[in-house]
Amino acid sequence: MQDWIVKIAGLRFDHPFSLMIPYSKQDLTDRDISEVTRVLKSDLITQGPEVQLFEDALKAEFSVGHAVACSSGTAALHLSYAALGVDSQSIGIVPAITFSATANAFRYLGAQVRFCDINPQTGLICLESLESILGELPVADAPCPGIITPVSFAGLIAPLSSVQKLADSIGFKTVEDASHSPGAFSSSGAPLERSCSSIHTEAACVSFHPVKHICCGEGGVVLTNNQKLATIARHLRSHGIERPNDDNHETPWYYQQNELGWNYRLTDIQSALGRSQLERLADQLKLRRKIAGRYEKALREYPFNESLMAPPLEEGHSWHLYIIRFKEPTMRDKAHKYLKSEGILTQVHYVPLYRHPYYENMYGKIRLPGAEKFYQSCLSIPMFPNLSEKDQDHVINSLKHFCLNS
Ligand SMILES: *Cc1c(COP(=O)(O)O)cnc(C)c1O
Numbered sequence: 457m458q459d460w461i462v463k464i465a466g467l468r469f470d471h472p473f474s475l476m477i478p479y480s481k482q483d484l485t486d487r488d489i490s491e492v493t494r495v496l497k498s499d500l501i502t503q504g505p506e507v508q509l510f511e512d513a514l515k516a517e518f519s520v521g522h523a524v525a526c527s528s529g530t531a532a533l534h535l536s537y538a539a540l541g542v543d544s545q546s547i548g549i550v551p552a553i554t555f556s557a558t559a560n561a562f563r564y565l566g567a568q569v570r571f572c573d574i575n576p577q578t579g580l581i582c583l584e585s586l587e588s589i590l591g592e593l594p595v596a597d598a599p600c601p602g603i604i605t606p607v608s609f610a611g612l613i614a615p616l617s618s619v620q621k622l623a624d625s626i627g628f629k630t631v632e633d634a635s636h637s638p639g640a641f642s643s644s645g646a647p648l649e650r651s652c653s654s655i656h657t658e659a660a661c662v663s664f665h666p667v668k669h670i671c672c673g674e675g676g677v678v679l680t681n682n683q684k685l686a687t688i689a690r691h692l693r694s695h696g697i698e699r700p701n702d703d704n705h706e707t708p709w710y711y712q713q714n715e716l717g718w719n720y721r722l723t724d725i726q727s728a729l730g731r732s733q734l735e736r737l738a739d740q741l742k743l744r745r746k747i748a749g750r751y752e753k754a755l756r757e758y759p760f761n762e763s764l765m766a767p768p769l770e771e772g773h774s775w776h777l778y779i780i781r782f783k784e785p786t787m788r789d790k791a792h793k794y795l796k797s798e799g800i801l802t803q804v805h806y807v808p809l810y811r812h813p814y815y816e817n818m819y820g821k822i823r824l825p826g827a828e829k830f831y832q833s834c835l836s837i838p839m840f841p842n843l844s845e846k847d848q849d850h851v852i853n854s855l856k857h858f859c860l861n862s
Pocket of ligand 1: 528529530531557607633635665674675676
């Protein structure tokens, strides 16, 4: 292969990329590609019939009333928060371990961000920490609207109804960041909860970035049962412009902008790809769950159990990420390096948001114990549907070699 240097997310790998095993990767079929070319050969490639078809398919898949497709998962969060009325008087509460977008979308609207600790066993929002943050808010004039965004992290569904109960007690609303969790559900406890269903939240936001379950190149969706929220999000997705949807209107050319929105439209090209991908979601989830089962079986045994912990094997986990945790913090960094020398690219999900200079400059130095513990020890190893058994075994054997020799 060519010894080109591939740039990904600002990192430079000087290996031929095709020989490395990434931590995650899209799975595109000939059908996906022919769907894209079908649209490219048609008359309308941005605002034709495909967006609506994709939205209809998403509504059916996740059994929700409304789907507003948009240009990214970040845009979906921004649109949801804006449609719920978030402004510079608002407070947005996010788990400290998540991707920047969960919090940044609050900042786009001038809202204040509060970081909630996480449970280091699961990576999910810690309810005790949430309770204490809510307890410190001035009750008399609770900032309205306040939003809590539980993240169904790595594919493990967040405790949505418990978060909602706490939110209700202070008049806050909840939005699920479901970027990692299409198809996830809670396999224990009642009521049965489903990610993306918007039953226990005002909305759920999904990302269609290539490392996620459904790939559009870039893309996202707001899923909600709240009609008003959907209408506003749809409006803001296209500049806040409204036009008469009626050819018999006396001035059918007329349109007006009622408020300040954005261009967050998804294209027909991306929608066709997304719809084709969505049809395979169930099969892809099976493959992810099978890989998690194989990893778990291997990692339960010596020498792994001496040095690391495997993630909880929940039936309803959608396995966007497979995150192992090292008992000894220094081992994580060494493992990352060793695995790379074996052609295996791993990643850390995530640096706690409060550690980023942008947030530290604004809110000062914060260190939350659960988030710190998770951050120091976590490593995401390869997990994607078309990861071959040969490559899975290479990951397991390389990790084994590492554990036996360090
Ligand atoms: C990927 C991701 C997003 C943002 O999605 P984009 O489509 O990349 O904008 C938001 N939150 C989490 C937790 C994510 O992993």
